[in-house]
Amino acid sequence: MTSVLDRPGAAPESARDRTPAARTARRRALLHWIGVHSLGVAAALFFVLPFVFLFLTSVMSDQQALTRDLTPDTWEWGNYTKVFDTPGFLTWWKNTLLYAGLGTVLSVLSSIPVAYALAKFRFRGRQLSLMLVISMMMLPPQVIIIPMYLFWAKQLDLSGTLWPLIIPMAFGDAFSIFLLRQFLLTIPNEYLDAAKVDGCGEFRTLIRVVLPMARPGIAAVALFQFFYAWNDYFGPQIYASENPAAWTLSYGLESFKGAHHTDWNLTMAATVLVMAPVILVFFFAQKAFVEGVTLTGVKG
């Protein structure tokens, strides 16, 4: 992974390197190492310190959270129990899991065949379809929110629930389609041809041959979709805000701050609890996720 920038100076030393020139080179390599790693530590502090302060405040006492103190005098772990005892907090969890979980399953299932067709079938309108998929992917959700809201709220009477956000996922999510298609392009056609020679139809080829090979791509898409739903603020704000029983974590967190106006410690504890699952999932699926990010930008 780091091989490209290996410089001659960093090569392991051997007997031949004991000349003065080699020694200067080695010293320069060492200085370079120190410089790079000091910068690395400085950058790491920038990225990590917000989490640290966030956490430290979350375990402060009510009084201390209002002061300029950076570290807690007493560790009030009870703040976390208080957050869980807040009316609604567990409902937000349940709703978020429903939205993220069901939404992810539906969008992955419905996006796979579309992505497969766009990657491997040749048909008229394929290029146009792909362009429309990208346009949908780039479309800010606010552009079509007025008619969508009228559709879900006035015609189907589903406002105050999360269904207006979940149901559309069953009809192919543009981002998932695009990402999966990029991934499927990397599967050589020979595998598909071999399956067809063996008498598989397109559907069986997809299930038996393509899906097993596309597992990393599917994992990346599922993760993105899960995180998208977990983080979504606009959707729940529009459709669920009128009914607290349908709130998600991202939306509820803000109102939590409203209800606990001056209790920064409780708000920060709630914030930690909203961040934690995403970060835990990331640790278990780091590779798939980073692969997905790379896929969006570089491949194709």
Added chain:
Amino acid sequence: MSTHTLRSKRRRSALRTAAFMSPWLIGFTVFFAYPLISTVYFSFMKYDGFNTPVWNGLGNWSYVFGDYPMFWPSLRNTLWLVVIMVACRVVFGLGIGMLITRIRTGTGIFRTLFYLPYLAPPVAATLAFVFLLNPGTGPVNTILGDLGLPTPGWFNDPAWSKPALTLLAVWGIGDLMVIFMAALLDVPKEQYEAAELDGASAWQRFRFVTLPNISPIVMFAVVTGVISAMQYYAQPLVAGKVASGIIGGSGQQFEPGYPDKSTLTLPQLVYNLGFQRFDYGAACVVALVLFVLAMAFTALLMRRRGGLIGAGD
């Protein structure tokens, strides 16, 4: 007979394509084409969601461009974000990408730490930053004050709210870091060796070897950055709400843009017009402005050589 089978074969293959594409075909029609046409229609109607829509001609358009006090400030803010926030993110992202490719010890740990903030849910991250940058008692101003440095009002000062948002955006640089890292590792090693033999300085190696090789990725980062700057929604809205203290349940309705319209962006106007003022017609006008801007930059993204779509086969 052969033409017959050929035709039926072709029909079968068309049917097969339609079957595989069907989820998206429905989705495209119901959740894209129909609402988009409908948005254009409502942009010419006076409609509040209760009374029947009536024809309003260009009334909504002249209201948004002429009389609606939030429209031009939000465009100015977007321009600021496009120029400064996007530039900061790209430069910083590239810097971090270059740094991580040079780190030899503990690479995995550094990479994870650099990447982590990108994952923080936007509402949670915004809430955290409003706390960290709290002018009176926040840790950042505490440390700045102890060092004898000026302590800005951050999210409570119109001049500092966008820099505060920029700080938040730069913190979540992980996506760009990964993309730049991959691009940097793809630069042919021989080119660096050749440059070094020619006695090129570090800056010259960056300018004449690194930059030309990764310029498509820089372009990609800039254009996607511009697109997301135009769509910037949850962070500025939540930051304004939390910093102002006016959050749902307190009886007051929060007018986006706190402080002093400095955090307004176009998507917030759709929310303000549609769901706070119940002026669906005017909301659709702003939605269409947003649509045209987003699609113009998407077209730019697709046109670039070896574009987003790729070779296909």
